[in-house]
Amino acid sequence: MQQPTPRQQQVYDFIADYQQQKGYAPSLQEIAAHLKIHGNLGVMRHLQALEKKGLLHRTAGSSRGIVLCGQAQSLRLPVLGRVAAGNLSLAFEELEGYLCVDPSLVHGEKSFALRVKGDSMIEAQIAPGDLAIVRPQASADNGDIVVAMRNGEATLKRFFREKDHIRLQPANSRLMPILLYPADGEVQILGKVTAIVRTLA
Template identity: 45%
Template sequence: MSRELTEKQRQILQFIVESMDDTGVTPTMREIASRFGFSAPASVRRHLDALEKKGYIRRHEGRARGIEPIKDQVRRLFWQRTGIPLVGQVAAGTPILAEENIEDVLQLGGLFPMEQGLFALRVKGDSMIEAGILEGDLLVVRPQPTADVGDIVVAMLGDEGTVKRFGRAGDHIRLEPANKDYFPIITRDARVVGVVVGLVRHL
């Protein structure tokens, strides 16, 4: 089933999350009905059924406040509405550890399309300077496990992340720097985690 929400489902989910943030508990079905002007509990139940099937909430039957938002799915949805999450740092030289935690949420004012799951990484190193990617720049990345030859990708080598141009060398992946002072990385072990779709210059 698609995880795309109707506008009413999104509003109800946002109300659930905001109620939990404000009061520490999720709303009852009666409170949801009152907030959105539903006259019958069945209308609320129908929307909650859809949110549960799409993976945004789980419900604990028999409890008045038994709605539990599923945090990862909710974060991904509302980040795309309000901003793009900044995830650690990624090396653009000798690979360094890319922290898998969110440092900030960037408000980029509609500079990029609202695609599901976009995230940003801050570049460390100078191995991509000939592609116009400088240390400190923010890269906006579309998560995907594959890439076309020539794409600039974020790839993981073990637990370390790097930004390189994607290529092939026989049955190996070739990660090509854009700086003559660096050598390409040719490996079978790299894992593409996303393709760079935008850049915000560090000033």
């Protein structure tokens, strides 16, 4: 977690105070007024900086859509035993319950927690039984860990876009990578893993 600049800290503190006192986050102009900033662009950039540093989370286009990380507040995600995918619509199967997590673990709308089944990512320190926090998205950046749907089974793999195909690389030396060519649509990316939560004992 990066440290904010003093000015950014002021912004953060005001949001925390306001949230604590009123029960919801301030609008950009309210922040601007308090910090004696004329216009909200300055505020916007402070928020962008704070978000990049992982101190808060924002929902674009949503008024007062600011959630501070590490405050007495958390997001409630559904915990799924498995995922099934009919073309990008995630079916919530085997709903195990709900998990409250810090906003810093969640990056985006409609995230959910998926119970990890196999040991395909064991060498990336992801074990069966762990909960993977997943943000639904159809593609990813190189090196991201994604949830891939294959033969009706959801598995975790590392995502690499190469010359004319996509490589889904397990973190398990006993397993082979999957090469995915545009033609065969048998594999589908359901989302990106943004965090791991494991309960011991």
